[in-house]
Amino acid sequence: MFSLNRATILGNLTRDPETKQLTSGQTVCTFGVATNRSWTDANGVRQDKAEFHNIVAWGKLAEICSQLLTKGKKVYVEGRLQTRDWEGADGVKRYRTEIVAENIIILDRAGGGTGFNPASPVSTDDPSIDPTSEIKVEDIPF
Numbered sequence: 001m002f003s004l005n006r007a008t009i010l011g012n013l014t015r016d017p018e019t020k021q022l023t024s025g026q027t028v029c030t031f032g033v034a035t036n037r038s039w040t041d042a043n044g045v046r047q048d049k050a051e052f053h054n055i056v057a058w059g060k061l062a063e064i065c066s067q068l069l070t071k072g073k074k075v076y077v078e079g080r081l082q083t084r085d086w087e088g089a090d091g092v093k094r095y096r097t098e099i100v101a102e103n104i105i106i107l108d109r110a111g112g113g114t115g116f117n118p119a120s121p122v123s124t125d126d127p128s129i130d131p132t133s134e135i136k137v138e139d140i141p142f
Helices: 059-068
Strands: 007-013 018-021 027-040 046-058 074-087 093-106 121-123
Touching: 007 046, 018 059, 027 059, 046 059, 046 074, 059 093
Parallel strands: 046 093
Antiparallel strands: 007 027, 007 074, 018 027, 027 046, 074 093, 093 121
8 A cells, every 4th residue: 555645835934933952952943834825716706815834844954944944935845744632731632733844945045035046955855965056946846
């Protein structure tokens, strides 16, 4: 049997990343990304809806995210979905679905503004990635 757990989004950070050092020494960074969807309804009226995604990065990727990402930046995120559960102080079981990031590409230019920055791929999958190599917009898989 085959299964696949993949999430791919492109959107803007909704808040500055929060980074923590766990007692194990592992670094974790969390941030939010908003994606937008537009469509025309049956009456011909344009509709817009935002979705908000919780992102978690670990290790070296977490450290890089905490240094380079800020609220409003446009990012491309690849990873897997994970749902955590815990019991709140009130005794109610709570759930949170997150994207555990494995690859992040910063799409804003370093000096601000919008546009694709080919010097900003950040990945935990492939240590051989050269951040200075040229990446063409047409090579992005979406």
